[in-house]
Amino acid sequence: MFKPTFILALLLVSFVSGASGTVENDDDDTGKGSGSIRGGAGAGGGATTTDATRLNANEFGCQRTLEANVSNPEEPDDCDANVCGTITFGCSESWEMNSLTEIHYNITGLTPGQKHALHVHQYTLGGETGEEDLTCTSTGGHWNPMAMNHGGNLNAQRHVGDLGNILVDETGRAAGRLLALVPLKGETGIAGRSVVVHAGTDDLGTGGDDGSRAVGNAGARPACGDIVQL
Numbered sequence: 001m002f003k004p005t006f007i008l009a010l011l012l013v014s015f016v017s018g019a020s021g022t023v024e025n026d027d028d029d030t031g032k033g034s035g036s037i038r039g040g041a042g043a044g045g046g047a048t049t050t051d052a053t054r055l056n057a058n059e060f061g062c063q064r065t066l067e068a069n070v071s072n073p074e075e076p077d078d079c080d081a082n083v084c085g086t087i088t089f090g091c092s093e094s095w096e097m098n099s100l101t102e103i104h105y106n107i108t109g110l111t112p113g114q115k116h117a118l119h120v121h122q123y124t125l126g127g128e129t130g131e132e133d134l135t136c137t138s139t140g141g142h143w144n145p146m147a148m149n150h151g152g153n154l155n156a157q158r159h160v161g162d163l164g165n166i167l168v169d170e171t172g173r174a175a176g177r178l179l180a181l182v183p184l185k186g187e188t189g190i191a192g193r194s195v196v197v198h199a200g201t202d203d204l205g206t207g208g209d210d211g212s213r214a215v216g217n218a219g220a221r222p223a224c225g226d227i228v229q230l
């Protein structure tokens with residue numbers, strides 16, 4: 001019942017956004033200035049939003065209710081030498097398109113001027129079994145409950161966990177927000193999973209090889225963190 005609705009919503013967002021897969025940055029981190037995506041979703045959302053998706057959104061309310069603090073698990077307190085930051089998840093202001101989640105991020109220690117891939121991965125740190133594995137590898141693969149190919153955060157063909165790339169300033173900091181169809185709870189939700197910051201840039205599935213279709217060739221995992229409820 002939820003699955004076809006989610007796919008429909010995916011297709012709709014892909015349509016209204018032009019399927020660009022790009023990530024929007026704003027330094028003030030207030031969520032202002034998102035006119036293009038808000039307007040598009042509002043124009044199309046009313047006719048296709050079903051009771052099922054509305055119920056799913058109302059379950060958590062339009063607030064930032066999930067958060068992940070990311071760090072190098074081997075040196076979690078050394079943010080001078082490592083990637084560290086916070087990612088929060090909540091509803092966008094586009095209530096009519098109420099599966100579209102607004103994601104805010106503030107991450108330091110990245111490569112100045114580069115785009116870094118950001119994903120939700122399947123397991124919390126320690127992996128499926130919860131063992132003491134203090135590496136980001138233990139978080140497993142991308143969260144992909146719909147069994148799709150890898151893509152960008154606004155593509156129709158994407159993993160639920162595909163959040164695209166974040167833009168890094170000249171100081172190595174990425175701060176801003178992005179929008180993606182990311183259910184917070186329920187069987188496809190990201191609650192109780194993890195966020196991984198990659199060393200490389202996500203090719204959003206356009207690389208033409210198996211690595212691209214699977215993970216966007218995003219490279220190593222310098223930081224990760226469990227997604228917890230606020």
Ligand SMILES: [Cu+2]
Nearest residue numbers: 119196198218
């Ligand atoms: Cu990843």
